[in-house]
Amino acid sequence: MSGETGMDRTVGYLVHDLNDAAVERRVGLFVEGGARVRIGGFRRRALPDTVGAADCVIDLGVTRDMRLVQRIGAIMANLAKPADARRVVVGADVIVARNLEMLAIAVRIRKPEQRLVYECLDLHRLLLSDGTAGKLLRKIERRLLADVAMIVTSSPAYIEKYFHSVQGYRKPILLVENKVPRDASKALPAVRPAHGHPWQIGWFGIIRCRKSLMILASFAAASAGRVEVLIAGRPNLTEIPDFDAIVAASPGLRFTGPYRLEQLPSLYASVDFAWAVDFYEEGLNSKWLLPNRLYESLAAGVPPLALCAVEVGRWLDRTRVGRTFNDLEAEVMPFLMGLEPTAYASMREAVAALPAEKTRFVQGESLRIVSTLLGTTGMENGA
Known part of the structure; x- marks a missing residue:
């Protein structure tokens, strides 16, 4: 690896799932x-x-969703024989390890x-x-964090509620929200007729929340055709093994399968609202995360629906877009039944008025992020 003045800005990126679109x-x-x-x-596929x-x-190697023992075995195999992992990071100016299992491998293989x-x-x-088990895992993470120059995370709540208060981490933390790329399509949904169409709710991405699925099914069933739900993405069949049966038995729910990133704008163009609720690991990770679908929906011009008592809802309330609720049911x-077209149009106008930097990476931002990861900006003041 070359010194700072001779860096070729090489990132060795170790990830938990090569098939993940977010990667x-x-x-x-x-x-x-x-x-x-x-x-x-x-990889999962x-x-x-x-x-x-x-x-x-x-x-x-291959790992499986929700198979912790199998994932630990894959990690141990790479710790014991790290030649392939070393090929990723050899000569890299910075190693970025995405998730805890990759951090364990990175600490094993990195040069001083x-x-x-x-x-x-x-x-x-x-x-x-x-x-x-939780106490042991946090202890392992604290040990690994001793070798870390910086953490990158996507939500202020992770910094305050976990890394500072639980893990006592005091080195720099860089907040990089899950915004859409700078050049992502800005296509807005088609203008809806003033009356006579069902409200369309879109739920896109990793579909892992059974409680959300049942709530959305109940909305569609109770609406007498005035609310429909479009679901697209990859359902987690470990969490929702009867996903297909629930959708098939629920009038008003439609599942179109996985999608490519470039198809997202057209998906959002077909809905009026985005479902930004996630009860997966309710009361734990779900109350702190700021998911991709928050930024994706807003960048496409679609108001999200969310709980007000979690980080997503607080983000929406601060920026005065979307709609948050205390009690979804x-x-x-x-x-929805009382929403007038003029009020909905105002919601759309509020989304359209959001500064671009709230939902997408803007000019120069990627350069600042990479320079910070490399440690060449002097941005070592923590978060």
Whole structure:
């Protein structure tokens, strides 16, 4: 690895899932910021030929959703025989490890002079558990954090409620929200007729919240055809094994399957509201996260629906867009049934008036982020 003045801005990126569309987006952000990216990691499906504009893709094995023991086995195999993982980071100016399992591998393989950044965008429920396993996992994370120069995370609540208050981490933390790329389509939904069409709610992305599915099904069933729900993405069949049966038995629910990132604008163009509610790991990670769909929907011009008592709702209330609720089952249907077209148009206007930097990366932002990861900006003041 070269010194600061001779850096070629190479990022060795270790990821938990090479098939994750959010990983591809992150690679795009790094490349736009002037970095060369080598990526390696686990995968849940077939190995992709490319991940964005990464120079190479290195396979570290297959892992499965919700199979913690199997994932630990894959990690241990790479710790015992780290040759493939070393190919990802050899000569890199900075190693970015996405999620805790990749941090363990990164600490094992990095050279003393290599800068290490921990990217944590989700907190596993065990990290928030008061049980023996949770305490052990937090202890392991604290040990690994000793080698970390900086954390990257996506929500202020993760910083305040976990890394500062629980883990006592006092080194720099960089907040990088899950915004859409600078060049993402700005296409807004088609203008709706003033009367006579059902309100369309879109739920896109990783579909892992059974409670949300049942609530949305109840809305559609109770609306007498005045509310419809469009679902697209990848359902987590471990969490919702009867997903297909529920959708098939629920008039007003429609599932169109997985989508490519470039299809998102057209999906959002077909709905009036975005479902930004997630009860997955309720009371734990779900109350702190700021998910991709928050930024994706707003960038496409669609007002989100959310709970007011979680970080998503607080974000929406601060920016005065979308609609938040205390009690979804008691409040959402009366809101929709009483919503006039002029009031909805005002909601759309508020979304359209949001500054671009609230929902998408803007000119120069990727360069600042990459320079901060490399430690070349002097931005070492923490968060």
